[in-house]
Amino acid sequence: MFTFFIALVCIVFFFLFMIGLFLTIKSAFKFFVTKSVTKKQLLSSVIGTFLFLLIFGVTAVPTFGNSSDNTKKVSKKSDGYDFKSIKLGMTQKEVSDKLGKPSSQNDRAITYGNNTLYFADGKLTGGSPKFIQQQVNQKNSNDKQKKADDSNSEKSAAQYFGSKSTQKLADQASYVPRTQISNGNMMYSETISNVKMYRIDDYQTGVTTVYKADESKDDGLGAILYQGKTVTQEKPKTTIVY
Known part of the structure; x- marks a missing residue:
């Protein structure tokens, strides 16, 4: 019923529009032909122009003015x-x-x-959806930060492991396994913060290198986490006497 009513209104508006347009054109034509306007022609012109502008204002103007709003609503x-x-x-x-x-x-x-x-x-x-993308971006940012934090933590642990003196490692032999490898260098292994590491002391160069364990490699050595001069003895503790 509502659809029929809308269709009927549209038909009425269309005919009024056409009548107004016809009267306006007719009056304008007679004016240019006769160069004079009678009262009847003037009234016809006014009515036609009024109907034309009324229908145009009711239909076209709101449509143009609200086109962007309609798009947003849709x-x-x-x-x-x-x-x-x-x-x-x-x-x-x-x-x-x-x-x-x-x-x-x-x-x-x-x-x-x-x-x-x-x-x-x-x-x-x-x-x-935008909200889902925002979550993905935040997760990627958090993962990136966590990876950086983990990397810094691993490097700090490796520096601690690599800076131990061979003297201290000898004292800790019960829980820091060591193996003498084929070239005569010594290799130690230790797990710090759930990260397994290998330390190799090169006696010829005097350099200690700490590797992250990587079981996919044949030698088990992954990325280098620390490298520095081999420490052989603990620094003596300074005693201050007052």
């Missing part, structure tokens, strides 16, 4: 989902419980309208 409506309640690591079921039935779905992605959410191993890892 855009907001097309989103229509509260992605702020969605967190990385959620399962597809947890997402659908929050947002409802998706537009499409498979093992790796689900879509809601124009928005796509991506999954790996059953967990949400990213997506096109």
Whole structure:
């Protein structure tokens, strides 16, 4: 019923518009032909112009003025989902419980309208919605910072291990395993903060190198974490007598 009413109004407006346009053109034509205007022609021209401007104002002007607003409303409506309640690591079921039935779905992605959410191993890892992208960016930033912190922690631990004197390592032989390798150098192993490290003292150069353990390598030696002069004896403690 409402649709029929709208259609009827549109038809009425269209005919009024055409009548106004016709009367305006007719009056203008007679004026240019006869170079004079009668009262009837003037009234016809006024009515025609009034109808033309009225219908144009009611239909065209609001449409032009609100075109951007309408676009925004459509855009907001097309989103229509509260992605702020969605967190990385959620399962597809947890997402659908929050947002409802998706537009499409498979093992790796689900879509809601124009928005796509991506999954790996059953967990949400990213997506096109702005709020999801912000979470991904924050996670990447946190991971990068954690990696830098871990690297600094490993280097500090390696420096501590590499700066120990051979004298102290000998005293700690019960829990710091050591092995004499084929070239005569000594290798020690120790795990600090859950990071396994190997220390090799090169007697020819007098240099100590600490490596991060890497079981994928044939010799088990990974990245170099510390390198410095081999310390053979502990520095004597200074005693101050007053």
